[in-house]
Amino acid sequence: MLADVLQNEPGFRTEQPRVLIVEDEFLIAMDIEDSILQAEEEADVIGIANRLEDAVALGSRADIAFVDVNLADGQTGPEIGRRLSEDHGVVVIFMTANPEVVVNLGIGAGVIAKPVPQDAVEQCLAYALAKRAGTHAVTPIGMMAFD
Numbered sequence: 840m841l842a843d844v845l846q847n848e849p850g851f852r853t854e855q856p857r858v859l860i861v862e863d864e865f866l867i868a869m870d871i872e873d874s875i876l877q878a879e880e881e882a883d884v885i886g887i888a889n890r891l892e893d894a895v896a897l898g899s900r901a902d903i904a905f906v907d908v909n910l911a912d913g914q915t916g917p918e919i920g921r922r923l924s925e926d927h928g929v930v931v932i933f934m935t936a937n938p939e940v941v942v943n944l945g946i947g948a949g950v951i952a953k954p955v956p957q958d959a960v961e962q963c964l965a966y967a968l969a970k971r972a973g974t975h976a977v978t979p980i981g982m983m984a985f986d
Contacts, residue, residue, distance in 0.1 A: 859885055898922065901923065902930065903929065904920070
């Protein structure tokens with residue numbers, strides 16, 4: 840995909856919403872990317888990060904981020920979500936086997952329990968796009984919305 844090639848170019852922008860995947864398990868990250876690319880809503884995946892430093896470096900290019908809570912460098916997902924949201928206005932959807940970990944943090948648009956099936960990724964993408972546009976968003980089944 841073109842976004843993969845150009846993601847490191849200064850000033851690179853696409854017309855489609857840009858999604859960052861923050862996940863340290865490669866196969867899970869690839870499944871999420873595949874779900875996003877097959878979704879009815881069109882979006883570009885601008886990168887996959889597996890730790891805080893990489894996620895923050897890509898954050899300014901993202902509109903939406905799917906963020907795992909536990910990553911290669913520890914439980915840094917909430918901090919990543921906070922930085923992406925506060926510093927860049929990114930709509931953050933957390934993914935974790937233990938959703939209660941992020942429920943009361945006041946960060947992000949919501950959390951969905953892992954494993955996240957393809958249809959849930961697609962619904963979360965549509966939800967995040969609606970939130971970003973400021974329009975009514977139907978909460979996906981299985982997701983806890985924070986607002």
